[in-house]
Amino acid sequence: MSSIYTFRPIVKDQYTAARSYFLCVIGLLFVESMLRLPAFLLSLRKSDLGSAKHLQRHWTATVWLHKLSTLPSLVPFLTHHIIPSIFRCLVFTGLNFLWGWNRIRYSTDYQLYGWLTIANAGLALLFPTRTNLFSTVARIPSPILLMYHRWAGVAATAHASLHFGLTAQSYIRTKQFDVVLENIRIRVGIMAWAALALMFLTSIRLLRRRTFELFYYTHFIFLVFIGGALYHAAHGPEFLLPGLVLWAIDRIVRFWYNFRGITVKSVTQYSGNVTKIQFEGAKTVSPGQIAWVQIPSVSLANWHPFTIASAPGDEVGTIAVRALGGYTKKVQQSSIIPVSEPKCSTDRSPHSSSTTTAIPTRLRLDGPYGVGRIEWMQYPVIVLVAGGIGITPGISIASHVVKYAMARMAVETPPGPQWHIHLLWTVSDTSHARWFEDELINLAEPCARPNAPVSLDVTIHVTSHIVGAAAAMGRREGLEEENGVGDDASRRYNGPGEVRGGRPNVLKWFQRVKEARAGLDAAVNICGPRSLMDDARRAAAAVSCRGGLFYVEDEEFEF
Structure with missing residues (x-):
């Protein structure tokens, strides 16, 4: 009796347990919103942006907590996760174990996993839509919603497989499987499980990145799963219809976008x-x-x-x-x-x-x-780290800051808020720096004006070449001669900043930024190869101190 008692679920009614689990995950999203919504509301009061110029002093405990949350994971097979994401994953997994805790003694016990399948499927439906209310209203960044979407999908597949496997094993053991299959509700349930399993298989990282079209179009069979789940379960609409309605609204908005003249x-x-x-x-x-x-x-x-x-x-x-x-x-x-x-x-x-x-x-x-993690104008220092084509979000952020700063300069009397942009861009060939040469020139021109409230510092590293002494001193001509491309004018980068050869020492570059902007908080955007992103995260954590923290937002483009 004691072993049976030990494995009893925390809520006897399985339907109530699934509802409780659903509400717990919604509560997690509420916490996510409270971490960012206040900063967004503050950014709407543009008069408060002037506080960005004040020197910062942070508590020691705050600094160490920030360092831990900034570092990439030390676990080898989780290197693409940062510590807060691992914490989220552990909480989400713990909720599935908590509400899925069961004695697994009778066939009726297996129904709990069916309810948790539907609850997780309903959650997965809420998160991935592009016109997402959780993003636009609650200000939860899209990458975080997609993380929850993937986890809910994996949890739904796991619970559905438990529900199907344990139930089928019971019927096979009692020699009732053939009889049970005559029930159309059971056959529809198996069809729904098969659709869910196929979506899971095509979502595996390797397949998703190499055959994106297969992953994308296979996901549309979620309609088969939803139809089967609604027919198979009595109370499925409560979990599934909210996400299905939001998906339908999203499709209508996207259909309307098709009539725009681009x-x-x-x-x-x-x-x-x-x-x-x-x-x-x-x-x-x-x-x-x-x-x-x-x-x-x-x-x-x-x-x-x-x-x-x-x-x-x-x-x-x-x-x-x-x-x-x-x-x-x-x-x-x-x-x-x-x-x-x-x-x-x-x-x-x-x-x-x-x-x-x-x-x-x-x-x-x-x-x-999309909704970003950071309100850029609230930080006096903007640090942009990019690898190759990952420069695109950095160009967008820098353009936004420069445009906004110059607009304030036109209506305010200096000195006002000051912003300092530092860009580190790595490219594999000298000619690749020309991809956004015009945009960088356009950004540098207003920053060079007298009394401009914004500055721009650009460092470009050409990773396929080793720089000579002249280029190490910042003379671009020396780099081109050292690389053997000095006679090819079409390959020259003629934009602002300093061009160097070889891979950058990201930590030293962050330290130079910290010394130049001592006492100021910084917002960091990273987009590029995983190795560069991890190096930048470690550097941001290392230079964060009581006199200024480096807040990181990253974007992975290895799609």
Whole structure:
């Protein structure tokens, strides 16, 4: 009797247990919202942004807690998670174990896992929509919602497999399996489980990244799962219909977006298999937002996400496509981009490593979407670390800060709030620095004006070459000669900042930023390869102290 008592569920009624679990996860989202919503509301009071210039002093306990939350995980197989995400995962997993605790003695006990399957499926439906209420109203960043979506999907698959496996084993043991299969409700339940298992298999990281289209379109069989679950379970609508309604609203909004007139202004190809497209007809509302793009000449079915590299409110938006996967390679090779000689008006140098088309191509754009973790204008120091094409969110953030700072300068009498932007960009070849040369020049010009409330410091590392002594002193000509490209003007970077050879010492670079901006808090954006992101996180944690903390937001582009 004692063993049976030990394994008794904490709530006897299984339906109530599933409802309690559902509400606990919603409570986790409420906590997530309270971590960010106050900062967003404060940012709406623009007069408070002036507090960003004051020196900071933090408690020692706050500093150490911040360091722990900034460091990447030390667990080898979880290197893509930071400690707060591991904590979230442990809490979410613990809730599944807590409410799924069961004696597993009678066949009726197995129904608990069926209820938890439906509860997790209902949660998974709430999180992934692009026009998500949890993002727009509660200000929970989209990457965090997608984490909860994946975890709920895994939990739903695990509970469904337990429910199906234990029930089938019981019927096989009692020789009733053939009889039970004659019940259409059971057959529909098995069909729903099979649909869920197929979605889970195609969501495995390796398959998702290599065959994104398979992952994306297979996910639409969630409708098969929902239909089967609603027929199989008596109280399924309570868990599933809220997410299904939000999904339907999201589809209506996205369908409406299809009728917007997106006008392509220019399409430019660069060395390094990068195609940059500038367009009109859709504006971002916050920096670093994502848009899903379809190019009919490439594919009528495929939509792929790209970061918009322009400031909120800009009339002309920019996306950069690098040929890394099947779809992006088709964009690069497509005949929609005829090669022609660039016009002088579109190039700042007499020679160029890019080619510009004079014929606009058709483009459909869904979005922009996304809520960031950081309110950038509340921090006096903005640190941007990028690898390769991961520069796109950094360009968007820098453009937003410069645009806002100069707008304040026009209506305020200096001295007002001051912002300092530090950009570290690593590229594999000298010519790749030209991808956003024009944008960096446009950013540097207002920062160089007298009494400008914003400064820009750019450091570019060319990782495929070793720099000589002249380049180490910041002379770009010396770098080009050392790399053997000094005679190729089309490969030269003519924008602002310092160009160096070799991989950067990220920690030393952060230390220099800290020394230059002593006593100020900093907001950090990282986008690039996992090794660069982990190095930047370690560096941000190392330089954080009582005199200033480095708050990190990262974006992984290895999609």
